[in-house]
Amino acid sequence: YIWPSPYDILEDAYVLSSGFGSDGTVDEVTPCSLSPAGGTTPGRQNTAEWLRTAYHDMATHDAATGLGGLDGSIQFETDRPENIGTAMNTTVEFFGPLQSKRASFADRLALGVVLAIKNCGGPAIPYRAGRIDATEAGALGVPQPEQSLETHVTAFARQGFNMTEMIGLVACGHTVGGVHEVDFPQTVRGAITSDNPEGVVHFDDTFDVYDNHIAAQYINGTSTDPLVVGFNTTTNSDARIFSADGNRTMQSFAMDPDFFLSRCGSLLERMLNTVPEGVALSDVIEPLEVKPHELRLFFTSTGGLTLSGNIRIFGTSPVAAAADPADMPVTLIWTDRNGGVNANYSTTGTSSPFMAATSLWGAVQLFSVSTPIDPSTGISSFVVDWAYNSQLALTTSDNGGSGFPIQDVVLFQPVKSCHGAVDQNSTINVVIRNDMGDVTSAYIEYTHSATQLGSMAFKQITIRADFVHAGNSSSPFYDTYTTSFLSNDGFLSLEADIVSFDLFAVVGGKTYSSLDNPQLFTPC
Numbered sequence: 001y002i003w004p005s006p007y008d009i010l011e012d013a014y015v016l017s018s019g020f021g022s023d024g025t026v027d028e029v030t031p032c033s034l035s036p037a038g039g040t041t042p043g044r045q046n047t048a049e050w051l052r053t054a055y056h057d058m059a060t061h062d063a064a065t066g067l068g069g070l071d072g073s074i075q076f077e078t079d080r081p082e083n084i085g086t087a088m089n090t091t092v093e094f095f096g097p098l099q100s101k102r103a104s105f106a107d108r109l110a111l112g113v114v115l116a117i118k119n120c121g122g123p124a125i126p127y128r129a130g131r132i133d134a135t136e137a138g139a140l141g142v143p144q145p146e147q148s149l150e151t152h153v154t155a156f157a158r159q160g161f162n163m164t165e166m167i168g169l170v171a172c173g174h175t176v177g178g179v180h181e182v183d184f185p186q187t188v189r190g191a192i193t194s195d196n197p198e199g200v201v202h203f204d205d206t207f208d209v210y211d212n213h214i215a216a217q218y219i220n221g222t223s224t225d226p227l228v229v230g231f232n233t234t235t236n237s238d239a240r241i242f243s244a245d246g247n248r249t250m251q252s253f254a255m256d257p258d259f260f261l262s263r264c265g266s267l268l269e270r271m272l273n274t275v276p277e278g279v280a281l282s283d284v285i286e287p288l289e290v291k292p293h294e295l296r297l298f299f300t301s302t303g304g305l306t307l308s309g310n311i312r313i314f315g316t317s318p319v320a321a322a323a324d325p326a327d328m329p330v331t332l333i334w335t336d337r338n339g340g341v342n343a344n345y346s347t348t349g350t351s352s353p354f355m356a357a358t359s360l361w362g363a364v365q366l367f368s369v370s371t372p373i374d375p376s377t378g379i380s381s382f383v384v385d386w387a388y389n390s391q392l393a394l395t396t397s398d399n400g401g402s403g404f405p406i407q408d409v410v411l412f413q414p415v416k417s418c419h420g421a422v423d424q425n426s427t428i429n430v431v432i433r434n435d436m437g438d439v440t441s442a443y444i445e446y447t448h449s450a451t452q453l454g455s456m457a458f459k460q461i462t463i464r465a466d467f468v469h470a471g472n473s474s475s476p477f478y479d480t481y482t483t484s485f486l487s488n489d490g491f492l493s494l495e496a497d498i499v500s501f502d503l504f505a506v507v508g509g510k511t512y513s514s515l516d517n518p519q520l521f522t523p524c
């Protein structure tokens, strides 16, 4: 895709693993053994809990009717016996605050699994966005260890996986984490100690590495998997499943670690992309090489324009990995609103240590941009001239041909904009260019998360409010428009990321928008 895209926030979350701009998802699973509550809950493992939660969310899919799938319905189903344990609520609680208009709970959970598995040494699972969250619980149907092989084969067929795929998917799940005696006393006995308060017995000897040991140990007879060698043969579902094809699949996994990883990559991709019929997923999200990161045009209190934010550069080559941001030339060259390119308008980004970031997929650098734009000529787009060091020839990144678009027609105006307390209106002011024809419509779509019954995650509520003309602004080129509305969105009690607003204006018959403006913190 090209910038801007509805999936920019998820693309950023995919690319920026830690440091500047990251949302904390990868930190939550680093190291791979990390347990919830900052590592203070021994015997638990965030990576394993996310993967199990994603499977349980998907496991109720019915391929024949198209109902269910990875739709976040798990958030309403955590009290079901088939979802026993605190893992699911902990997972829902972690991803809930990362939801927004542009990132559903289900998309966040799927992305979490992709990042966690890669972070544990596992495969790069292609990631698509676009999952839509259910608003209520779905059908029952998560497989249980005491069920028969026949029942499991039928359940996986309903989910869309044949027997060989079932064996693969279970092995690809049961290579991290384990079985907890507190929740499965019929399967694990005598494991609870003061050091192991939940009585976890891991599936294999490398519960914190995403590798083929689950298969290698099963084949060479050293398995510790409580669902293979447990004292209670009734709950030894992994033993029944792994041997269902005469051990052929497990043998191929045991013999070839790379085959295990690639097969798990494709099976888990299918698992994450099993969504209710009618849900259209995006193309695979690949990191953009050059991308504006939270780069916006601001209307200043003195009537000027400032282009401010960051430019992100991502690469996988050795020269990208060796790059020193302080030695990287990065220059923005923009085109004004009349199509003129003025070399005087170029600026060079700066790098600073606090802007350092890492990516699981390559090397990433961020450069801050803050430059005035002359409102009389404005801005319509820019290109970036850059190189990995000052000795190299410059590359021009033009966003797939037409430059990175910046619209200067409708802009948020912080002056006198404020956020209302409970039961009080919020006021949002914008400026709209006054030399481009009639403003036939101008409105805000203000989206915030709201609590919902039966879930620890959130629903998204969007309020639409029309702007009215409010007179001059501090610039001769712009007029002020204002609106007030009641949002009651738990001001400041929720994370800033989960409130955002989009601005729209139809001016001279053309629609202009300013998307994903961040939460407004100024109280009314």
Ligand code: HEM
Pocket (backbone or CB within 6 Å): 044, 045, 047, 048, 049, 051, 052, 055, 085, 087, 143, 144, 145, 146, 152, 169, 170, 172, 173, 174, 176, 177, 178, 179, 180, 181, 183, 184, 237, 241, 271
């Ligand atoms: C017949 C199918 C399956 C059965 C009967 C089954 C059963 C179980 C049971 C009883 C546990 C122990 C949970 C706990 O004590 O916290 C478990 C854990 C787990 N399962 Fe499965 N499972 C199945 C398939 C899958 C699949 C397909 C995946 C993912 C692809 C998966 C991923 C996991 C993970 C990651 C854990 C570890 C959770 C943790 O350590 O907190 N399972 N499973």
